[in-house]
Amino acid sequence: MSAHSPLSSVGAKQAEAYGKLGHQRPNWYLRMKSWWNDRSRWQQWLILLIVVVLAYLLPVINPPLITTEPSNDFAISCFNMALYGLVALGLNVVVGQAGLLDLGYIGFFAVGAYTASLWTSPDSPLVHIPYLWTLPLAMIVTVVFGIALGIPTLRLRGDYLAIVTLGFGEIIRLLATIVPVLKGNTGFQNVGRPPGEIDGAPIFSASNGLPWYWFTVTFIVIVMILLGNLERSRVGRAWFAIREDEDAAEIMGVPTFRFKLAAFGTGAALGGLSGALLAGQVGFVNNQKFDVPTSILFLAAVILGGQGNKLGVVIGGAIVAYVPLRFTALGGWKFLIFGIVLVLLMIFRSQGLFGKKPKLLTYTARIRRKVKKEGPPGDDEGTPPKTAPRRGGAA
Amino acid sequence: MSSDWISFDFGALIDSFWATTFDGLTLGAIYALVALGYTLVYGVLNLINFAHSEVFIAGAFAVVFFLSALGFGPSAPTLPIGMLILDLVLAGIIAMVVSGGTAVLVERIAYKPLRNRGASRLAFLISAIGMSFVLQYIFYEWRGATAEPAVTMFRPKPIFEVFGSIIDSQQLTIFIAAVVMMVCVDQIVQRTKLGRGIRAVAQDPDTATLMGVNKERIIVATFAIGGFLAGAAALFYVMRVPSGVFYMGGFILGIKAFTAAVLGGIGNVRGALLGGLLVGLIGNYGATILGDSQWTDVVIFIVLILVLMIRPNGILGSNLGEARV
Numbered sequence: 001m002s003a004h005s006p007l008s009s010v011g012a013k014q015a016e017a018y019g020k021l022g023h024q025r026p027n028w029y030l031r032m033k034s035w036w037n038d039r040s041r042w043q044q045w046l047i048l049l050i051v052v053v054l055a056y057l058l059p060v061i062n063p064p065l066i067t068t069e070p071s072n073d074f075a076i077s078c079f080n081m082a083l084y085g086l087v088a089l090g091l092n093v094v095v096g097q098a099g100l101l102d103l104g105y106i107g108f109f110a111v112g113a114y115t116a117s118l119w120t121s122p123d124s125p126l127v128h129i130p131y132l133w134t135l136p137l138a139m140i141v142t143v144v145f146g147i148a149l150g151i152p153t154l155r156l157r158g159d160y161l162a163i164v165t166l167g168f169g170e171i172i173r174l175l176a177t178i179v180p181v182l183k184g185n186t187g188f189q190n191v192g193r194p195p196g197e198i199d200g201a202p203i204f205s206a207s208n209g210l211p212w213y214w215f216t217v218t219f220i221v222i223v224m225i226l227l228g229n230l231e232r233s234r235v236g237r238a239w240f241a242i243r244e245d246e247d248a249a250e251i252m253g254v255p256t257f258r259f260k261l262a263a264f265g266t267g268a269a270l271g272g273l274s275g276a277l278l279a280g281q282v283g284f285v286n287n288q289k290f291d292v293p294t295s296i297l298f299l300a301a302v303i304l305g306g307q308g309n310k311l312g313v314v315i316g317g318a319i320v321a322y323v324p325l326r327f328t329a330l331g332g333w334k335f336l337i338f339g340i341v342l343v344l345l346m347i348f349r350s351q352g353l354f355g356k357k358p359k360l361l362t363y364t365a366r367i368r369r370k371v372k373k374e375g376p377p378g379d380d381e382g383t384p385p386k387t388a389p390r391r392g393g394a395a
Numbered sequence: 396m397s398s399d400w401i402s403f404d405f406g407a408l409i410d411s412f413w414a415t416t417f418d419g420l421t422l423g424a425i426y427a428l429v430a431l432g433y434t435l436v437y438g439v440l441n442l443i444n445f446a447h448s449e450v451f452i453a454g455a456f457a458v459v460f461f462l463s464a465l466g467f468g469p470s471a472p473t474l475p476i477g478m479l480i481l482d483l484v485l486a487g488i489i490a491m492v493v494s495g496g497t498a499v500l501v502e503r504i505a506y507k508p509l510r511n512r513g514a515s516r517l518a519f520l521i522s523a524i525g526m527s528f529v530l531q532y533i534f535y536e537w538r539g540a541t542a543e544p545a546v547t548m549f550r551p552k553p554i555f556e557v558f559g560s561i562i563d564s565q566q567l568t569i570f571i572a573a574v575v576m577m578v579c580v581d582q583i584v585q586r587t588k589l590g591r592g593i594r595a596v597a598q599d600p601d602t603a604t605l606m607g608v609n610k611e612r613i614i615v616a617t618f619a620i621g622g623f624l625a626g627a628a629a630l631f632y633v634m635r636v637p638s639g640v641f642y643m644g645g646f647i648l649g650i651k652a653f654t655a656a657v658l659g660g661i662g663n664v665r666g667a668l669l670g671g672l673l674v675g676l677i678g679n680y681g682a683t684i685l686g687d688s689q690w691t692d693v694v695i696f697i698v699l700i701l702v703l704m705i706r707p708n709g710i711l712g713s714n715l716g717e718a719r720v
Contacts, residue, residue: 101517152704158516159443160703163657166650167696174693179401292646296524303521336532342525347508350518 052221059213071328075209079281080325081318082216083274088301088317089223089310090270095299096307097231098263099243100154101162104169106295108268111145111172112138112275114182117285120192123183131192131280138276139269146268147261154260169295176287187286191279206283216277223270224310230266231310239263243308293335300338304345306352315354401685408683413560415679421566421635423675424573428628429652430659430667431580432498432621438597438662439617441516445523446501448649449530450622454494454629455640456534458486459543462633469637471550483548483630491626498622499615501526507611527646534642542644545637569631576627577668580620584664593617597662651678651692654699660709669710 036044059075068077087109094102115138118124120131129137153164176182194215196203204211230236238259241249250256279285297320305316324334345352408415429451436444444450465482466472474482505526509519551563584590592613595603604610632648633640639648651674659670674695681694706712 101520152700156703156707159437159520159661160657160707162443162520163653164696164700164703167654167692167699170650171693171696174689178687178689178693292650293528296528299521299524307517332532332535335528336536339525339528339530339532343505343522343529346505346514346518346522346525347512350509350512350514350521 056214056217059210066326068322068325068328072325073207073209075213076281077209077322077325079209079213079216081321082213082220083278083281084298084301084317084321085314086216086220086223086277086317087271087274087298088305088313088320089220089227090267090274091298091302092305092307092310092313093227093239093270094263094267095302096309096313097236097243098239098260099246100260100263101158102165102264102267103162103292103299104165104167104172104295105267105271105298106290106292107149107165107169107172108142108146108271109275109278109298110169110176110290111142112272113279113285113289114176114275115141115272116276116279117188117191118181121188121285122190123188125181128192130195132194134192135273135276138272142268142272142275143265145272146265150261150264154257154264166292166295169290169292173287173290176290182287184287187284187288188279189284191283191285193280193283204280206281209281212277212281219273219277220314224314227310235259235262297338300342303342303352306354309352309354312352312354316352403684404686405684407686408680411560411683413558415683416676417557417560417562417566419676419679420672421569421675422679423655423672424570425628425631425635425671426648426652426655426674427577427668427671428573428624428631429648430656430671431577431664432625433653433656434659434661434664434667435580435584435593435617435621437656438664439593439614440506440519442506442519443523443653444501444618444621445520446505446526446530447498447621447625448645448652449527449534450494450498450501450645451625451629451632451649451652452534452640452642452645453497453530454490454622454626455633455644456538456543457493457626458490458630458633459546459640461486461489462546462548463544467546467548469545469547471547479549487627487630490629491623494626494629495619495622497530498618498625501530502615502618531642531646538642540641542638542641546633547637548634565634569635572627573631574668576624577664580624581664581668583620589613589616651695654695657709658699658702660711663709663711666709666711673710 039047059078062069062074067074087105090108091102091105094100094105116131116134118126119129119134119137122128149165149168153161156164177184193202193204194211204215231239238249238254238256241252241254242256242259246256278289298317301317301320302313303316304319305313307313320338323337324330327334330337429447432447432450433444436442436447462482467482472479505522506519509522514522549564551565553561553563554567555562582590584593592603592608593616595606595608596610596613600610603613652671655670655674656667657670658673659666659668677698678691678695681698682688682691685694702710
């Protein structure tokens with residue numbers, strides 16, 4: 001049995017895959033990518049700014065054809081899309097960046113939702129605190145859960161980790177049913193919401209999705225910037241190394257366990273945050289929303305968007321949330337269709353819609369551009385080759 | 396905060412220890428049969444066949460349909476024993492064919508194209524999950540969310556008494572039939588030419604191919620064997636849990652069976668047997684001590700985590716390829 005690094009192609013195959021990726025990707029993507037890389041820094045920022053503003057305005061514009069009305073309020077649908085995007089962003093840290101297969105991510109989501117409702121709902125016997133305080137609290141609590149789950153299980157390899165996380169998700173769901181404090185099916189009514197009123201009506205309410213959408217998108221933007229920085233730091237490089245080959249990373253001196261735990265904790269915190277946001281928007285939490293199929297939908301969002309690509313997974317999450325809301329007639333067929341899509345996607349485009357080309361993250365955009373302009377670097381010392389395996393024996 | 400939601404009642408376990416044990420072994424035998432399917436496929440392809448739970452429930456649907464067509468209903472039929480056995484054997488064969496066929500179909504649709512493209516292991520897993528969704532919701536769209544009407548095959552008769560508790564004909568049938576089948580599979584893997592091929596592919600697919608093993612045929616055979624066992628398990632499942640046949644039924648049992656395979660050491664045929672029986676027992680003991688069957692899965696998963704902490708590759712650990720001749 002060769003290396004058990006489960007989530008990546010191994011060794012020589014990998015080098016081959018790097019070469020192949022360019023061919024598999026349709027031309028539009030390549031063209032877009034190179035066009036983007038040719039823009040100067042401020043042009044990139046400007047375009048990003050426009051995209052973000054458009055994203056914020058999406059529910060206000062309410063484009064025909066795209067809109068989910070009349071069956072679903074478009075602003076609330078947008079909130080759900082954004083929420084799935086945030087969830088996918090968090091799960092992407094675990095699956096896409098560190099390469100740990102987590103099938104029980106819904107567990108963290110549930111813990112976040114229950115944290116928010118336990119500390120704000122009048123149905124809960126606990127001390128009540130303002131809703132906004134529950135967001136950091138939910139993140140802290142889920143990190144604790146993530147570490148408590150991670151310490152015993154992160155020494156396990158791929159498939160074992162998958163079943164253990166699946167079990168964790170189920171345990172959380174079952175505990176929500178069994179433990180009386182968590183109120184099972186009855187659930188918590190009137191979960192708190194952020195403060196603020198206009199003309200006596202609360203800004204944030206279950207029926208008005210717009211503020212919630214903006215709130216969530218703001219979180220997505222912040223998290224993406226933070227994760228982007230993390231990705232380019234020592235932590236991100238360590239995750240990259242672990243994902244590609246855990247044994248090699250360990251031998252090269254990467255404390256793999258600690259970094260895997262960090263990935264688990266980061267992912268868990270984002271899951272908790274998303275859960276708390278959902279609890280706040282819906283205003284009601286019970287044990288019915290946290291089942292394994294939903295957990296797998298989260299994973300599907302990450303896979304669909306392309307693991308490792310932050311923007312990609314957010315779009316993947318939005319699509320996964322959007323399709324059943326737009327095509328309500330689908331009903332139970334949505335899971336069937338997701339299943340077919342997953343199989344087809346794995347057959348024809350296993351890197352997802354916006355698969356990230358594996359690249360060394362050490363280099364800033366400036367250096368990448370310079371390297372590109374000057375052609376592939378020579379063998380002289382000090383200039384590391386951009387993608388080592390490309391040039392065969394010469395390197 | 397109330398703290399009476401969890402109470403350990405060891406007295407309840409001591410009172411009904413043997414009855415709980417026998418029932419646990421019966422359930423465990425069913426889990427073990429399904430676990431074998433996971434383990435064989437994992438051994439050969441290093442792939443968690445997530446769709447195996449649906450392969451199993453397809454067989455269960457077949458059993459229910461077939462027996463209903465023969466006139467079996469909620470109450471036990473009054474048939475001569477010979478007819479009954481004939482009917483049950485026929486139902487078993489049909490379930491095995493349906494499950495085996497489904498397993499091979501899943502392999503052809505979801506895994507073979509990926510193999511031809513040399514996809515990564517995660518891609519296989521996602522494809523498996525996708526296939527599981529597809530099958531699950533085909534059943535959902537076809538039969539709805541409610542369980543099929545119960546089919547009772549026979550009224551369990553007490554056979555003999557051990558330590559003051561009764562072993563009935565149902566438990567005995569399931570346990571003996573399941574164990575016989577597992578021994579057969581173990582012997583097939585250990586002794587026949589097919590088994591040698593399976594072990595060879597498990598150990599090193601490329602070398603096995605060079606040595607003249609037809610890898611594709613071995614893979615299909617592995618899926619088929621796993622499917623046959625799942626079909627047999629489906630018959631016993633309908634016998635033991637008559638009202639448990641609905642679209643999520645496969646998932647609920649499959650997750651336990653998969654846990655069993657991992658607990659025993661995935662890829663290990665004997666590990667699946669051991670793991671299955673252990674999961675059956677642990678689940679039953681846990682539910683008895685904690686006084687609620689809802690605890691079953693929680694206890695099973697906690698035990699799984701604890702065992703994996705000590706033995707990260709499961710109890711028996713070694714995989715199919717390393718098994719000795």
